[in-house]
Amino acid sequence: MEQPTILVVDDDPDVRETLSDSLEALQYRVLTAESAPAALAVLDRTLPDLVLTDVHMGAMSGVELCARLKTDPRWELIPVVILTGVSDLDARVAGLAAGADDFFGKPVELLELRTRVAALLRVKHLLDQLERAEGVITSLGLTIEARDPYTAGHCERIRKYAVALGHALGVDQPTLRALALAGYLHDLGKISVPDSILLKPGPLTAAERGTIQRHAGAGADLVRGLRTLEEVRPIIRHHHEKIDGTGYPDGLRGEVIPLGARIMAVVDVYDALHTARPYKKALSHAESVAILLRETEAGYWEPRIVTTLVEVLKDLGHDRFP
Ligand SMILES: [Fe+2]
Known part of the structure; x- marks a missing residue:
């Protein structure tokens, strides 16, 4: 597996920095965005392997960002993890409805972050392989047409x-x-x-x-x-x-x-x-x-x-x- 890229989205610079440091220490490449629109701009340029997003961040929430990703064919396969307080049940329910793949409690516990991010990235890697297989089959269809x-x-x-x-x-x-x-x-x-x-x-x-x-x-x-x-x-x-x-x-x-x-x-x-x-x-x-x-x-x-x-x-x- 190449070095996976994780996009961290949070309006709090301290949280962004702590998460970036922890993830970089685990050998991941980290991109950051301070809002959902800024995250969408990053996603337009590059495809991360995982998105880690806060919930409450001004005009567009992390849940809305998740819903956008999960309904766009370019991004639907990227796992989205929502950072939310354990007691924030509303955000969890809304996140599930928006297609979130996992939730991390705040403050993020490092061991939990390591194991769950690794598990999600393994699934993403398998999905990528399947997509490549699909691409091969599609080309096969075009080869037959070319005959x-x-x-x-x-x-x-x-x-x-x-x-x-x-x-x-x-x-x-x-x-x-x-x-x-x-x-x-x-x-x-x-x-x-x-x-x-x-x-x-x-x-x-x-x-x-x-x-x-x-x-x-x-x-x-x-x-x-x-x-x-x-x-x-x-x-x-x-x-x-x-x-x-x-x-x-x-x-x-x-x-x-x-x-x-x-x-x-x-x-x-x-x-x-x-x-x-x-x-x-x-x-x-x-x-x-x-x-x-x-x-x-x-x-x-x-x-x-x-x-x-x-x-x-x-x-x-x-x-x-x-
Ligand atoms: Fe036919």
Whole structure:
């Protein structure tokens, strides 16, 4: 582990100095800020491994600072410890609600500081490693896209549409995150499809279609056991299901298909229609939407999801371009 960096936030210069000295003696790199806004300015420039903050510090409290960190994807994984009097129950309850990872009583006891900071930093280190693994997998998704010149930019577009659509449908935060990752990973299983089939310009034989269809299950199998992708896996497996049960790989129907996968399916079909493929030219936005609506009437897609996508694409300006 590199030398971890700890950001100490307190309006009292004596507390800042005592904490800095103690933490530096434990071989940590220490940054300090005298208020929550000053801490946010530091966080804009550098990412500490842990934030130690006082509660009462003028206009913006340590609890509010914690809430800001825990709701921003750049900072949500940084552990936040709130310094509070043992009897300050209100601050503890508010801190918990804001997502604080731990509380230290004031005055800080050195042995306690040492053991608990070390424990939190170990967890942070593991999370960093997981994030790096996630980055590797995302690049893998882009590598697969690069094999097929016709799908250039597909992952990034799918991610953008899926997240905007998820937002508009009011899905929860874990599903939004899963949709963003699934933008890159939904076709991960195409790694097992030979170029001769993936890039074939003419119509596919039944056997070749079967091979392509196996990409959904194969992709889900590849991420099995990766806990950080647990929510993404069902989207990868089921992004070709149709709500009337005629999709693959499991022929699931209606709401049995995970919501993330129902969203991804519609977005994926729109982008496939709207871009050129080895076997077809790109359709216009209006033509693509017309086909999606016809297929919705035929029972393939969930009407609410399709009509919301049409709205979302309008907001993205798609109706103004061919
Ligand atoms: Fe796919």
